[in-house]
Each structure stands twice: as structure tokens, then as C-alpha cells.
Amino acid sequence: MVPENYSQITEFLLVGFYEEPEWQSLIFELFLFMYLITVFGNLLIILAVSSDSQLHTPMYFFLSNLSLVDICFTSTTIPKMLVNIQTQSQIITYGGCITQMYFFQLFGVLDDFLLTVMAYDRFVAICHPLHYTVIMNPWLCGLVLLVSWIMSALYSLLQSLMVLRLSFCTVLKIPHFFCELNQVIKLACSDTFLNNVMMYFATGLLAALPLTGILYSYFKIVSCIRGMSSAQGKYKAFSTCASHISVVSLFYCTILGVYLSSASPYSTHSSAVASVMYTVVIPMLNPFIYSLRNKDIKGALKRFCEMAAIKGTTVLGMKSSP
Template identity: 75%
Template sequence: MHIEPENDTQRLEFLLLGLAENPELQPLICGIFLSMYLVTVLGNLLIILATISDSQLHTPMYFFLSNLSFVDICFTSTTIPKMLVNIQTQSKTITYAGCITQMCFFLIFAGLDDFLLTVMAYDRFVAICHPLHYMVIMNQRLCGLLVLVSWVVSVLHALLQSLMILKLSFCTDLEIPHFFCELNQVVQRACSDTFLNEVVIYFVAVFLAGAPLAGILYSYHKIVSSIRAISSAQGKYKAFSTCGSHLSVVCLFYGTSIGVYLSSAVTQNSHSIATASVMYTVVTPMLNPFIYSLRNKDIKSALRRICGTGR
């Protein structure tokens, strides 16, 4: 009957194989990831709370930082809770609708991370290269527009990829060697022609990852040139310290994500790729609040006021 494939799709379930096949390791993995998730949520919530409550932090840089913290909470929330539930229930299944939904939200927040890091690089570029015009250029309207455009592009990209997945048919090989529904892995499970999907994935990867990275590199090229022109060593240090945290986060996010995708092109070991992807999906969002708070006096003083340990 013609309606059978549709019914099959409704009943379809994928199996998320996770990070370890050994059942004895599952409680350990559950404990580690639960701890990392709680630290990520708490750390990023504190950054958001600090930027909202302290009037000194009502500047473009901290506006973008609070947006990044919100996105990082959402980014980890798309993957870790489902993984923890599967470990606790000793089930590896995720429904077809659940898999597509998880993949869609993952793509939205991964894209937002990418764009917000680029916007923050532009903010630092204006602050260091055009300090006298900073508040005029980085006005509230432009800041809001940059964040809005980041959301719109990320959502459109995620919807495009999700709609293209919906056109694929799946047969028997429904095991995903990952702890979440990763786009490439889902496409590889399809038993219909995936050529168009693969073309779109690689084209979009070049455009949506390559263009922001080029923007970041250009911004830092100009920043370094401006810092070198500063005569005093103290002035150079002060200028660089304002973008040191951001540069650390950029290196961490891009270094790990590019590393994962380069390794996936070289090796066919999906299990090692899944383990490596933990770095940019879990570890980076967890470390971001520490990187920004440890290297930033304004954030530290705001956090002390929140905790009631400082004026």
C-alpha cells in the first residue's frame, strides 16, 4: 500500500549508541556529563545574571556575552539531557520526530555560537581600532540587529537541513554511533539518494563556518596591527586584555570543531569522532564562563556583588 512508508516513518526509531558500549562505564559517564551540564548551566546563568544586574556591564561587549551564555545553555540542553535519560532508563532509542527536532535545535544553537563569536570579534575590532567612535558605531540598534540576523540565519539553516532530512527514507540501519542525532550521521543512515543533502551540507559548512572564521581572522589582523602601533607596553597589554578571553574561546570552539570534522574526513571510526565532538558540544560551553570571568575584573566584581562577598 502507498501509505505504508508514511506509517513506517511515524513508528521509526533511531538508536543512539552513545560514547561507550560497556554497561559498567555508563554510571561513570552519566555522573561526569551530569556534573558538566550543571556546571555549564550554573556558570552561564551567573554570567547572564551579572551582566543584567550590574549597570557597569550594560555595554555591547557584555550584551553579546550574555547572549552567548544563553545560547551555550541551550546548546548543551539539546543533547545532554536526552543522553542522561537514555543512560538512566537503559534505553538507546530516540523517535524519528525527536531525532529531527534535536538535530534542528542543535544546528540553530551551533550556528548562533559561530555567529555570536564573529559579532564579538567585530565589537573588539571597533573598540580597539576606532575607540573614539565606539559608542556611536556599536549603538543599541546595531547590536540588536546583529543578534537578530544571527538568529534568523541560524534558524533558516536549521530548517533547510531538517526539511531535506524529512525527504529521505530510512530502512534498517538506524544505529547512530553518537550520543545525539548529528546531521552527517543521520544522512548516512538513509537508504535513499543523499547526494543533494551532502552537497548542501558541505556548501553550507564552507559558507556558515568559513565566512565567520574569515571575519574573525580579519578583525584580529586589524586588532594586532592597531596594538602594535601603541607606544606604551601598558597600553598594549590593556588593549590585548580586552580581547584575550574572546580569542581563547574562539580558539577552543573552532580548534575543537574543525579538529572533529577533519578527523571525520580521515578516519572511519565513528566512535572516536563522537568522543572528540564532546569537546565543542560540552566542554567548550562549560569553560566559556570560566574563561570570561577569570580574565575579567568587571565580571569578577559583579559576581562578588551577586554572591554578597564584595561591595
């Protein structure tokens, strides 16, 4: 069979959750609910941090950026899925698939980098508290964020360009609810050796280095906490890290589960289900994890809601007055 040139490909079919029509209504409502909760919860975190001067610190600066990235990360996949369910269509255009792949990789890697930077921030705050404001200065925070964006964009661009060189000649059904890089490469009928090498090497590198940084930071944090004489000091130091540890554990465990399941040719459906965890569930849970155990965030949210209520009452009063 002579492979078709990739420029002749016009669309792919996303068949991740479309095999059982009787479940479509329930899936649509469930994913819409989770998406709205994700956007609303993370948006509240951003508004609370930006409106409260007490939270204008490196820790909450990176947390607000993480919330923004989580909103963008979820928005690359879920809206398209909801539209397809509503229109009873499985189609995504070739250009749309490449674009979705690019932004999915971009925000996924950026999420990983931000979690690493937040671990380093906690390390400096606990192990070098007297030098915290000097080390984690605004210039360094901005530079780290910029470098994270640039590296994530370059990685995503590289992977997308590698896919553009492929030719497709088979039935273009992606067993996912979005254009996942590994699944798209499997559909190619041209040589994918270079793509696979680049994908696994770059993904492994971008997963191993941040994870190593996170583990090293927490190794030093645990060593520092063990050396504290005050039980209250130990509890306070650990409580500042508990939320971040929870998010990191969920993030890496679910991604590891996805890639282990995708390695088997007989588990495409389970891989799609597992992908829901880190594409939808974790971004939805992050605001709850960071706010429920954080008095500063809860206080800022309370003040923000009170201020919004006062402004809303004032506006309604002005409208109702003659």
C-alpha cells in the same frame, strides 16, 4: 531491497557511549556534573551582566547572549543522553531526532555568529575607540542579534527539511550520543547526494565567512596594537581580547577535529568523543575563561553574590521572626 518510506520510521538508536555497560554509571555522573556546571556558570554570567548597570555595554550584551546560547546548545543533547543512560535505553523517536537536530544546528550556528560579532566589537573598541558608542549603538546590536537568529533558524530549517525527504531502510544505529546531521544522512538508503552537497556547502560557508571576519578583525587589532607607543596600552588592549581568542580557538579547533575524524568511515567512536569537546566542554569552560581574566565580570559576580546573600538573610530573618 525496496526502501521504506521515511514516514514509517519511528525511532533511531543512539549508541555513542552505550557499548560498554560497566562505564555507564561513571559517564552519567561525569556528564551530569559537566551539564550542571555549564548551566550554573553561564547562568551566573547572565545574571551578573543583567544586574550590574556597569556591564550594560555591547561587549557584555553579546557575552550574556553567548552564555544563553551555550545553555540551550548543551541542553539539546545532554539531558536526553542522561535520560537514556538512566533508563537503560538507546531510543530516540524520529520526531525527537529531527527536533534535536534542528535545535543543535540552530544554537551551534548562532554560537559561531556571536563569536564573530564579539570579534568585531573588540575591533571597534580598540581601533576606533572614539567612535565606539556611535558605531556599536543599541539599535545596531539588536539588529545584528536578530539577523543572527534569523539566519541560524533558516539554516537549521533547511537542513532539517532536507533530512525529511530521505528514506531509511538499514539498521538505524547512530554512532553518537545525539542526532548528528552527518551521521543521520549516512543511515539513509535513498540518494543523499543533494543532502551532502547542501550540508558541506552551507556548513563550509557558515564556517568560512565568520572565521574570515574574526581573522580580519584580529589582523586589524594586532596592527593597531603594534602601533601603540605605551606598553601598558598594548597590554590592556590585548587582555580584552585574550578570553575571546581562547574561546574561538577552542571552538574552531574542536569542530575541525570532529569533521576531519567523521570523514573517515573507521572513526565513528573517536568522532563521538571529539564531539563532547564542543558540545559539552567548551560551553562549560566559557564562563571560566571570560570571568577569570575579567575584572569587571569578577566584580559583578562578587556584587551579585553579596546582594543575593543579603536578600537570603533578610528573607530567613522575616520567616524566623514571630
